[in-house]
Amino acid sequence: MKKYALKSFMLVSLTSLLVLAGCGTKEVSTGGASSGGTTTSIGAQVKHEIIGIDPGAGLMKQSAQALKDYELTDWKLVEGSGAAMAAALDKAYKNKKPIIVTGWTPHWMFAKYDLKYLKDPKGTFGQDEQIHTIVRNGLKQDAPSAHEMLDRFEWSPDDMAVVMSAVTDGKKPEEAAAQWVKDNADKVDSWVKDLAQDPGKKLKLAYVAWDSEIASTNVVKAVLEEKLGYKVDMLQVEAGPMWAGIADGSADAMVAAWLPTTHQDYFDKYAGKFEDLGPNLNGTRLGLVVPAYMEIDSIEDLKTK
Structure with missing residues (x-):
C-alpha cells in the first residue's frame, strides 16, 4: 500500500514538473482550420524566421x-x-498559416489582406516616416518647370494606394498612373499651373522597385510628359545606386527617399550633393507585420522565455 502511494506521489510530482516546464515559452494559436486549433510556440510555427526584403534596404x-x-x-x-516577401505572405494568408514579414505603409498588401503591425515598445523602428523628393544640384537651372513641378508634387497614402491596387490587379504601372492622372485632374493641375512647356527635354527619374515607388514615379513621369512635354526615362536601381545617381548627376530626380530613418545613411553620405525638396507623402510606417488572425501583438512576444 505504501509502495502504491509512493508511486502515485511520484507520478503526480512528475506531471506537475512537466506542466511547469511547458510554461516557459510564449504559446500562440494560429486559429487556422488546418491546425485544428492546436497551440505551439510562435517561433516553432514560423521556424523562427522573419521574411524580409532586399538586403540593402533600411x-x-x-x-x-x-x-x-x-x-x-x-x-x-x-x-x-519585396516581391518574394509578398508572394510568401499571399501563400500563407490563403492557407491561414502563421507568418511574420517586414512591412511598410503605404503598401497594397494592407488593402488586400487583414494585417497588423506588431507593437514596438522599444521604438526600434522609430516614428512614422515621410517620402521626400530629391533632385540633383543644378536641376532648377537646367529644367525649371520640372523642378517646380517636382517641388509641388504631393499626394496621400490613399492616392498612392489607388495606383498600387490597380497594378496588383493586373494593370501596367504606366496605365494605372495615367488613369490616376486623368481621374485627379484638379490635383494634377495644381502641380503644373502656370509652368512653361519644355518639349523634348530629357529627364531621368531613379527609383527602387518597391510598389509604392513604382506608383509614385510612374505618376510623376506621366505628369511631366503629358503636361509639360518632357521626355522621361525611368531608372530602376537599388537604394544605394539611386542616391549615388542623384549625387553624381547621372539621374535628375527621385520621389522615393524615405526619411528620416530608412535612407538616413545615404542622406548623410551624400549631403551637399543633392537638393531636398521636402516630403511628397506623409504617414508612412515600418515594422514587423503579421496576419490579423495570429494571436500575437508585440515583438516582445517573439522572445523564447
Whole structure:
C-alpha cells in the first residue's frame, strides 16, 4: 500500500514538473482550420524566421536591429525581395498559416489582406516616416518647370494606394498612373499651373522597385510628359545606386527617399550633393507585420522565455 502511494506521489510530482516546464515559452494559436486549433510556440510555427526584403534596404537594417534589441537570438531574418516577401505572405494568408514579414505603409498588401503591425515598445523602428523628393544640384537651372513641378508634387497614402491596387490587379504601372492622372485632374493641375512647356527635354527619374515607388514615379513621369512635354526615362536601381545617381548627376530626380530613418545613411553620405525638396507623402510606417488572425501583438512576444 505504501509502495502504491509512493508511486502515485511520484507520478503526480512528475506531471506537475512537466506542466511547469511547458510554461516557459510564449504559446500562440494560429486559429487556422488546418491546425485544428492546436497551440505551439510562435517561433516553432514560423521556424523562427522573419521574411524580409532586399538586403540593402533600411527596413532590413532596422529589422536586424530589432532582433538585437529584443534579444531574439534564435531568430533569423530571411533576405529576399519585396516581391518574394509578398508572394510568401499571399501563400500563407490563403492557407491561414502563421507568418511574420517586414512591412511598410503605404503598401497594397494592407488593402488586400487583414494585417497588423506588431507593437514596438522599444521604438526600434522609430516614428512614422515621410517620402521626400530629391533632385540633383543644378536641376532648377537646367529644367525649371520640372523642378517646380517636382517641388509641388504631393499626394496621400490613399492616392498612392489607388495606383498600387490597380497594378496588383493586373494593370501596367504606366496605365494605372495615367488613369490616376486623368481621374485627379484638379490635383494634377495644381502641380503644373502656370509652368512653361519644355518639349523634348530629357529627364531621368531613379527609383527602387518597391510598389509604392513604382506608383509614385510612374505618376510623376506621366505628369511631366503629358503636361509639360518632357521626355522621361525611368531608372530602376537599388537604394544605394539611386542616391549615388542623384549625387553624381547621372539621374535628375527621385520621389522615393524615405526619411528620416530608412535612407538616413545615404542622406548623410551624400549631403551637399543633392537638393531636398521636402516630403511628397506623409504617414508612412515600418515594422514587423503579421496576419490579423495570429494571436500575437508585440515583438516582445517573439522572445523564447
